[in-house]
Structure formats: C-alpha cells, structure tokens
Amino acid sequence: xxxxxxxxxxxxxxxxxxxxxxxxxxxxxxxxxxxxxxxxxxxxxxxxxxxxxxxxxxxxxxxxxxxxxxxxxxxxxxxxxxxxxxxxxxxxxxxxxxxxxxxxxxxxxxxxxxxxxxxxxxxxxxxxxxxxxxxxxxxxxxxxxxxxxxxxxxxxxxxxxxxxxxxxxxxxxxxxxxxxxxxxxxxxxxxxxxxxxxxxxxxxxxxxxxxxxxxxxxxxxxxxxxxxxxxxxxxxxxxxxxxxxxxxxxxxxxx
Numbered sequence: 001x002x003x004x005x006x007x008x009x010x011x012x013x014x015x016x017x018x019x020x021x022x023x024x025x026x027x028x029x030x031x032x033x034x035x036x037x038x039x040x041x042x043x044x045x046x047x048x049x050x051x052x053x054x055x056x057x058x059x060x061x062x063x064x065x066x067x068x069x070x071x072x073x074x075x076x077x078x079x080x081x082x083x084x085x086x087x088x089x090x091x092x093x094x095x096x097x098x099x100x101x102x103x104x105x106x107x108x109x110x111x112x113x114x115x116x117x118x119x120x121x122x123x124x125x126x127x128x129x130x131x132x133x134x135x136x137x138x139x140x141x142x143x144x145x146x147x148x149x150x151x152x153x154x155x156x157x158x159x160x161x162x163x164x165x166x167x168x169x170x171x172x173x174x175x176x177x178x179x180x181x182x183x184x185x186x187x188x189x190x191x192x193x194x195x196x197x198x199x200x201x202x203x204x205x206x207x208x209x210x211x212x213x214x215x216x217x218x219x220x221x222x223x224x225x226x227x228x229x230x231x232x233x234x235x236x237x238x239x240x241x242x243x244x245x246x247x248x249x250x251x252x253x254x255x
Contacts, residue, residue, distance in 0.1 A: 042160035044150070046248030047174035048236055050200035055223065056233045057203050058173065060149065061086040062115055064208035065094040071213055072104050078220045082106050083233040085149040085171075088113035088133030095140045102141045107232040109147035109171065110134055118150055118159040126159055130166065147171050147233055171233055172248060173204035179212045186211040194222050200249070202233065 059071070059082055075082055084101050086108060091098045102108060113132040116125065134144040148168040150159060155170065163170045175196045177189050184192075189211055193203060205212050220230070241253045 041246070042157055042164065043244045043246075043248045044153075044155050044160065044170040044172040045202075045237055045244060045250045046172045047198075047202050047250070048200040048238065049249055049251045050236060052229070053199045053227050054229050054231050054236055055197060055199065055201045055203060056236045057082040057220075057230055058109075058149075058171070058205065058233060059084050059212075060111055060204070060206045061090050061094075061097075061208075062111065062206070063090070065090070065097045067207050067213050068094075068097045068100065071207060071216065072100060072106070074213065074216050074220075075106070076104065078217060078224075080220055080230040081232050082230075083109055083147065083171075085109040085111035085147070086133075086137065087111050087115055088129075088136035091133070091136045091140055098137070098140050107147070107234060108137060108141065108145055109149055109233070110137065110145045110168070111149050112151050115151040117152060117154045118156050119154050123158050123162060126162055127166075130163070130168070169234075169237060169239075171202065171237075174198070174201045174249075175203045177203065177205050177212075177215075179209045179215070180206050182210070184211070186215050189215045190218050190222070193219050194226075197223055197228065199228070200236070202236070 057080060061068075061084055084106055086098060086101075088110075090111075098108070110130060110133045112129040113136070114129065116129055118126050121129070130148060138144045146168055148163050149171050153172050155172075160170055175193055177193050178184050179189050193215075197203065205216070223230075238250055238252050242250050243253060244250050
C-alpha cells in the first residue's frame with residue numbers, strides 16, 4: 001500500500017507541475033499578445049530617436065501668406081530647410097507662394113484641404129480632404145506629398161489606418177511653439193521652443209502670426225549654437241524598419 005501511495009503521489013506531483021507549466025505558458029502568451037497589440041497601436045510620428053542632434057522645423061500654412069517671402073528670406077540667411085504643411089485651399093489661393101517655397105528648396109506636406117477635423121468627419125470625407133489637398137499641391141508644383149499633418153494635430157485610428165493605406169507618413173510634433181496664441185509674447189515662444197527641443201524633435205510653427213518671423217532667427221541661432229542641425233522631416237524620419245512607441249517617438253528597429 002505504501003508503494004502505491006508513493007507512486008500516486010509522484011503522479012500527482014508530476015501532473016501538478018505540468019499544469020503549472022501550462023498555466024505559466026498561457027500567461028506568457030497573453031502578455032506577449034497584449035504587448036504585440038500595444039506596439040501595433042497606430043500613432044502619428046511626434047519625433048524620432050535620432051541621436052545626432054538633428055531636428056526639423058515645420059511651418060503650417062492655413063490662412064494668410066503675406067509673411068512667406070520674409071520667412072523664406074530668414075531661412076535662406078540661416079541656411080535652414082524647413083517643411084511647410086499647407087492646406088489645399090491655401091495652395092489654391094497662394095500658388096505663387098507655394099511655388100516660391102518649393103523653388104527655395106523647402107519641403108511641402110499635406111495639411112488637408114480645408115482644415116476639417118478628422119474626429120468630426122467620416123472616413124470618406126477624410127480621404128477627400130487628403131486627396132483634394134494633394135491634387136491642389138500637385139497642380140502647382142508637380143508632385144504629391146507623402147507627408148501629412150492633420151488639422152490641429154487631430155487624429156483618430158480611422159485616419160491613421162487611412163494614411164497608412166495611402167502610404168503617407170502622418171507627422172505631428174514634439175515641440176509646439178504656440179505662436180498663434182495672442183497671449184504668447186515673442187520671449188514666451190523663444191523660451192518654450194529652446195527649452196523643450198531635444199535631438200529628434202519636430203518643431204511646430206505657423207505663418208501669418210504676430211511673432212513667428214521675429215522669433216525664428218533667434219531660435220534658429222540659439223539651437224545651432226547648442227549643436228543642433230536642421231533637416232527636412234523626410235530626412236529625419238525612418239521610411240522602413242521602424243516602430244512608433246507609446247509616446248509617438250519613431251524608433252528604428254535594431255537588427
């Protein structure tokens with residue numbers, strides 16, 4: 001009888017160990033699945049993991065255009081190439097300004113056609129906004145942008161699925177100058193941008209504002225003195241072999 005009990009005890013122990021191992025494997029599988037889904041969550045590109053002190057200056061063009069020549073002159077003097085995200089209706093109203101931006105060697109991105117917030121329109125309307133803007137830009141400068149920035153940075157999972165399907169890179173920002181806000185002084189903007197910029201940052205500015213053309217030279221000089229190099233967004237971001245972390249930072253996959 002003693003031998004039978006020992007035999008059964010060993011069997012029970014083995015079965016218990018097997019069950020524990022199976023349960024542990026199931027938990028590991030669930031964790032991996034959860035992490036996998038988290039990594040697949042769609043987000044726009046806020047910035048990159050660049051560690052070479054490279055940053056991108058971006059300017060949204062949505063309303064007026066009178067200050068564009070002066071902004072371009074500043075960028076020429078400072079030897080900086082920027083990325084301009086333009087509305088389709090802005091391009092149609094200001095074709096000569098868009099041509100001037102392009103001819104000066106700057107990059108042009110899609111900022112939608114009429115600034116409708118993606119969260120308030122249908123997927124079909126989102127696509128129309130993107131396509132109409134690209135149509136307008138292509139008609140003027142001869143190419144369709146691959147960079148897209150949502151109006152007010154507003155994005156939804158449906159929008160990001162759409163831009164991914166259309167082969168567009170959805171760009172947000174890591175440093176918002178808030179240069180459009182009336183309560184912001186020139187020094188407020190300068191301090192905000194210079195204090196928050198890091199390698200891989202994408203900086204957001206707007207044209208047709210009170211202070212932008214005045215603060216740009218100061219900010220550019222300051223950041224250059226800190227060792228930063230300004231590049232176009234298309235030069236800063238990864239095109240392949242990357243993922244976007246939970247903070248929207250685009251990171252290259254290490255082999």
